[in-house]
Amino acid sequence: MTTPEPTIHVRIGSRFEDIELVDLVAAAALTHLGFEEEVADKVCLAIREAVANAVQHGNRLEPDKITQVVLAIGKEDLEIEIKDEGGGFDPESVPNPLAAENLLKPTGRGIFLMRRFVDAIDFEFDDSGATVVKLRKRIPEPPKPSNSESEVEI
Amino acid sequence: MKTSVRNREGITIIDLQGKITIGEGDVMLRDAVHEAVAAGSSNIVLNMKKTSKMDSSGMGELIAAHEKVKASGGMLRLLNLPENILNVLGVTQLITVFDVFDDEDEAIASFK
Numbered sequence: 001m002t003t004p005e006p007t008i009h010v011r012i013g014s015r016f017e018d019i020e021l022v023d024l025v026a027a028a029a030l031t032h033l034g035f036e037e038e039v040a041d042k043v044c045l046a047i048r049e050a051v052a053n054a055v056q057h058g059n060r061l062e063p064d065k066i067t068q069v070v071l072a073i074g075k076e077d078l079e080i081e082i083k084d085e086g087g088g089f090d091p092e093s094v095p096n097p098l099a100a101e102n103l104l105k106p107t108g109r110g111i112f113l114m115r116r117f118v119d120a121i122d123f124e125f126d127d128s129g130a131t132v133v134k135l136r137k138r139i140p141e142p143p144k145p146s147n148s149e150s151e152v153e154i
Numbered sequence: 155m156k157t158s159v160r161n162r163e164g165i166t167i168i169d170l171q172g173k174i175t176i177g178e179g180d181v182m183l184r185d186a187v188h189e190a191v192a193a194g195s196s197n198i199v200l201n202m203k204k205t206s207k208m209d210s211s212g213m214g215e216l217i218a219a220h221e222k223v224k225a226s227g228g229m230l231r232l233l234n235l236p237e238n239i240l241n242v243l244g245v246t247q248l249i250t251v252f253d254v255f256d257d258e259d260e261a262i263a264s265f266k
Contacts, residue, residue, distance in 0.1 A: 016177025052176045106214030
């Protein structure tokens with residue numbers, strides 16, 4: 001019998017303040033997994049952007065719609081799934097925020113930040129049209145135990 | 155997020171403390187800048203020394219603040235950017251849009 005991978009499930013309503021709860025849980029998980037603070041901040045920002053998109057654009061801030069977040073801790077990778085109840089969208093239709101004509105636009109950077117701060121990102125759309133964003137980040141290897149005993153001069 | 159406003163040599167300095175993120179901090183930043191401009195401030199410094207986090211909505215509000223101040227005939231400066239915020243502004247190339255300072259005296263002097 002194999003041991004199941006640990007997973008953390010968070011269900012939030014479609015309110016901006018609920019995003020903070022996901023942020024808190026994700027930050028704690030990343031710290032626990034040994035991510036350096038700078039990297040953890042970036043991954044948390046990627047997760048925050050995905051959840052904000054789900055709440056605002058997917059669920060359109062409708063109070064009865066749920067955003068589900070699952071953090072699955074694998075042997076090598078942390079996988080994060082963010083699922084909304086919206087009508088889906090085309091991620092390729094989002095213009096490049098670095099293009100000169102878009103640089104001063106106030107929106108359109110969320111997906112760019114997600115792509116930048118995780119190792120892999122995938123968008124899936126289920127039969128109901130809901131969007132599932134999948135983010136993956138390599139878990140840092142634990143520091144090797146020091147072999148100081150053999151190095152000690154007697 | 156908390157904001158507080160002070161004045162130095164005719165320049166409005168808005169001290170920002172906390173997160174500039176969707177739904178709260180972004181709105182407070184917008185309100186603080188709009189109120190300052192409505193009160194007649196044309197040159198504004200955003201002191202971000204105690205800003206802990208910023209997401210894409212916060213970045214959008216920074217751009218909107220920049221455009222709002224510019225439209226009123228003034229200039230906006232950013233002061234004391236924490237490393238994590240400097241990083242995201244660099245990644246998104248927004249750092250090229252703003253004048254950024256590490257020293258308040260220099261930020262104030264830059265308007266003269």
